[in-house]
Amino acid sequence: MSSRILQVKNGEAVEARAVPRLSVDDLQGLVADVVTAGGRVAALYGREEAGELLVTAVLPNDREGTLGLLSAPVTKEWPSLAPECPAVQLFERELAEQYGVVPRGHPWPKPVRFEHRLGGAGPDAFGREGPRADIPGGYPFFAMEGEEVHEVAVGPVHAGIIEPGHFRFQCHGEHVFHLEIVLGYQHRGAEGMLVGGPTARTVSLLESVAGDTAVGNALCHARAMEGLAGVEVPPRAAALRAVALELERLANHVGDLGALATDIGFLPTASYCGALRADFLNALAEICGNRFGRGLVVPGGVRFDLPSDAAARLAGRMEEAFSRVEDAAGLFFDSPSSRNRVDGTGVVPKETAQALGLLGPAGRASGLQVDARKTHPFEPYSSATLPMVTLEAGDVHARARIRFDEARASAAFVVQVLRQLPEGPVRAPCPAPRPGRLAVSLVEGWRGELVHAVTTGADGRFARYKLKDPSFHNWMGLQLALRGEQISDFPLCNKSFNLSYCGYDL
Amino acid sequence: MISILRTRLRLGSQTIAYPDGPARFPERFRGRPALDAARCKAGCAECAAVCPTEAVGGAGTSDLSIDLGRCLFCGLCQEACPEGAIAFGRDYRLAARTREELVARGDVPLLAQALGAEMQRVFGRSLKLRQVSAAGCNGCEAELNATGNVQFDLGRFGVQFVASPRHADGVVVTGPVSENMLTGLRKTWEATPAPRLLIAVGACAISGGPFAGSPVCRDGAVGAIDGVPVDLFIPGCPPHPVTILDGLLRLLGRVQGNDLRLTGTGIVAAEPAR
Ligand code: SF4
Ligand code: SF4
Numbered sequence A: 001m002s003s004r005i006l007q008v009k010n011g012e013a014v015e016a017r018a019v020p021r022l023s024v025d026d027l028q029g030l031v032a033d034v035v036t037a038g039g040r041v042a043a044l045y046g047r048e049e050a051g052e053l054l055v056t057a058v059l060p061n062d063r064e065g066t067l068g069l070l071s072a073p074v075t076k077e078w079p080s081l082a083p084e085c086p087a088v089q090l091f092e093r094e095l096a097e098q099y100g101v102v103p104r105g106h107p108w109p110k111p112v113r114f115e116h117r118l119g120g121a122g123p124d125a126f127g128r129e130g131p132r133a134d135i136p137g138g139y140p141f142f143a144m145e146g147e148e149v150h151e152v153a154v155g156p157v158h159a160g161i162i163e164p165g166h167f168r169f170q171c172h173g174e175h176v177f178h179l180e181i182v183l184g185y186q187h188r189g190a191e192g193m194l195v196g197g198p199t200a201r202t203v204s205l206l207e208s209v210a211g212d213t214a215v216g217n218a219l220c221h222a223r224a225m226e227g228l229a230g231v232e233v234p235p236r237a238a239a240l241r242a243v244a245l246e247l248e249r250l251a252n253h254v255g256d257l258g259a260l261a262t263d264i265g266f267l268p269t270a271s272y273c274g275a276l277r278a279d280f281l282n283a284l285a286e287i288c289g290n291r292f293g294r295g296l297v298v299p300g301g302v303r304f305d306l307p308s309d310a311a312a313r314l315a316g317r318m319e320e321a322f323s324r325v326e327d328a329a330g331l332f333f334d335s336p337s338s339r340n341r342v343d344g345t346g347v348v349p350k351e352t353a354q355a356l357g358l359l360g361p362a363g364r365a366s367g368l369q370v371d372a373r374k375t376h377p378f379e380p381y382s383s384a385t386l387p388m389v390t391l392e393a394g395d396v397h398a399r400a401r402i403r404f405d406e407a408r409a410s411a412a413f414v415v416q417v418l419r420q421l422p423e424g425p426v427r428a429p430c431p432a433p434r435p436g437r438l439a440v441s442l443v444e445g446w447r448g449e450l451v452h453a454v455t456t457g458a459d460g461r462f463a464r465y466k467l468k469d470p471s472f473h474n475w476m477g478l479q480l481a482l483r484g485e486q487i488s489d490f491p492l493c494n495k496s497f498n499l500s501y502c503g504y505d506l
Numbered sequence B: 001m002i003s004i005l006r007t008r009l010r011l012g013s014q015t016i017a018y019p020d021g022p023a024r025f026p027e028r029f030r031g032r033p034a035l036d037a038a039r040c041k042a043g044c045a046e047c048a049a050v051c052p053t054e055a056v057g058g059a060g061t062s063d064l065s066i067d068l069g070r071c072l073f074c075g076l077c078q079e080a081c082p083e084g085a086i087a088f089g090r091d092y093r094l095a096a097r098t099r100e101e102l103v104a105r106g107d108v109p110l111l112a113q114a115l116g117a118e119m120q121r122v123f124g125r126s127l128k129l130r131q132v133s134a135a136g137c138n139g140c141e142a143e144l145n146a147t148g149n150v151q152f153d154l155g156r157f158g159v160q161f162v163a164s165p166r167h168a169d170g171v172v173v174t175g176p177v178s179e180n181m182l183t184g185l186r187k188t189w190e191a192t193p194a195p196r197l198l199i200a201v202g203a204c205a206i207s208g209g210p211f212a213g214s215p216v217c218r219d220g221a222v223g224a225i226d227g228v229p230v231d232l233f234i235p236g237c238p239p240h241p242v243t244i245l246d247g248l249l250r251l252l253g254r255v256q257g258n259d260l261r262l263t264g265t266g267i268v269a270a271e272p273a274r
Helices: A024-036 A086-099 A190-194 A202-207 A211-229 A235-263 A267-288 A308-334 A336-342 A350-356 A360-365 A396-419 A471-481 A487-497 A501-505 B002-011 B046-050 B076-080 B117-123 B139-147 B179-191 B203-207 B241-251
Strands: A006-008 A013-015 A043-049 A052-061 A066-074 A077-079 A102-104 A150-154 A166-172 A175-182 A437-445 A448-456 A462-468 B033-035 B065-067 B086-088 B127-133 B159-161 B170-174 B197-201 B232-234 B260-262 B268-270
Touching (some): A024 A052, A024 A066, A043 A448, A043 A462, A052 A437, A052 A448, A066 A437, A086 A102, A086 A350, A086 A471, A175 A471, A190 A202, A211 A448, A211 B139, A235 A267, A235 A308, A235 A437, A267 A308, A267 B002, A308 A396, A308 B002, A336 A396, A360 A396, A360 A448, A360 A471, A471 A487, A471 A501, B127 B179, B139 B170, B197 B203
Parallel strands (some): A077 A102
Antiparallel strands (some): A013 A437, A052 A066, A166 A175, A448 A462, B033 B086
């Protein structure tokens, strides 16, 4: 079996043609084997080469810290693996939308993000031909029938300042039987725009794939580029990048704890966490001038150094900031009225989480051991003692608690790294990518594992840039979390996942 | 309850002093750029070559400019310029009423003008806005949300984001306006009663930003809704919450001219009385 899968390290580049080329049957068989054995699929995506569609699978081995690569040429259709492996259902739909490959026997053959075809000609697998009038929402919704069953439709424009998406509930009174989420409103054609790069635009575009994960995506990209060029970043750069990644995690986790408190009307935590989140954003701005860490991480290192005395001062302030978070968020976890709302709400059992391949805090709250910082680490994570925090309950409380506990671990990590910044430069030259290579880069962003799978053509330019946000897996988790719940608990469940619309829509 | 009060005491008041007093920006914050075209060497285009969004105009000529509507404030052009002709300062006042006024030249800021007297009368004391994210990346959305938190507290000025377009006096657009969101944006606009304002926040909504030229986006809000001009542009990627506050307050005529200025430490102070 091993010769049919090429094992590589996170971020390591290999010759694209060294990836084993199997038949569709063999590829699907190996994917099914890995999933049945408790493994997962990090990516399953198409790429056109010499007029042929090649599907590549990325199968992480979380115990060994390697990524298994394999591929198969696919024509107009293939048998769907989704009935056996629900974790691949969305990958197959994406292949249908992007390349017109029909997954025969797929139980849920629907568009993913109302994207135009990336490759091939003619109508896509849903019979659509662009330019077309279809927009998200023009969609075969799952519907229930019965005299007392009713539908509730929400979105794309929601009540608050929030990205657009459409939620369709099948209800009986307050009781939700089923929730279906349709996305695609945010589709900007990111993958298509990246082809032919790198250009002066590439890094900014990737920082904008999901603006709340700007550091995560910039880092994921930089590591892929360094792999493709065959360079190492200086230790001080690696340390500063990790600080930025954890500050991004802290800002989002703390902000979301506040937002959860808002949704249940628990005002002390709501207002303080909203303001405390800013301490972490402002720390990023102190390092690079931008509150979201934009412009900091580039291939080869970082653009801004932090003098060691400033780093020590920042460490002190972060320590202080997190002790305030302990107070503000602690109130929420100690208050019986808030616990009453979050305990046992929106449960995703471990088996479901496993079957869907949930990632990040959502997966860890249901007991999955998924954290790329631990399983596919790079420096300084490989030598750090950052714990992997998991819980079993899989409810709103667990998803909130995970954020709190992880934020604490991140704060300690940030303080420690800032106090011991390695000496030396913060940037090394990063030459152009080598031609004909594939690098798969994994970074644990605050929502979970980000994947950038980058293939260069004979000219060294991006022939295919596959992006995956953890939300790609996790939106289905939210839909299942709502089953059997009260519709009024939707905001709370939604916030406990806080998934990315644009990261999914690309 | 006791612990809530104790936490309240420990955390204190969080609201920034702006606009009555200072708004603080970190040292490396990049606000309005000052351009010194006299330093440009003929034929040089280092700045334009590194710019992600083709925001630099007239590189290597006496007409060096930066289109703040396209600019992401990444500072790469400043880093690339061998002559020191571009310097991003900490002036956070970036909003403008027209697309042309966003093109920065030299080092004198063009500040956004207030609405006419009649519109000021209608909206000056109370402005309700409906936000529509049309493929915004959640950066601009996050900063718009931040304007409402206890720190920036937009509500102090009678400005509020509301849930229904029926209750709104205007629509705030973020994002490059994807095809897939065009209908949603237009319907929201139609549902907003006149007189109404259209406000574009962020490089994406002004020019497409990093997604300018995308085959599935509209390069922002300009022209996205037939015959509807944009009343206020607030640049940035994303704009700082204080830049957003400042833009809205200038539009309403609540902050005018130079009566707030930046000191060397990046602190905004009221101009001393003469
Ligand atoms: S700061 Fe603005 S003008 Fe300068 S390179 Fe960046 S985007 Fe272009
Ligand atoms: S302007 Fe920048 S922050 Fe705002 S939506 Fe566009 S990419 Fe995101």
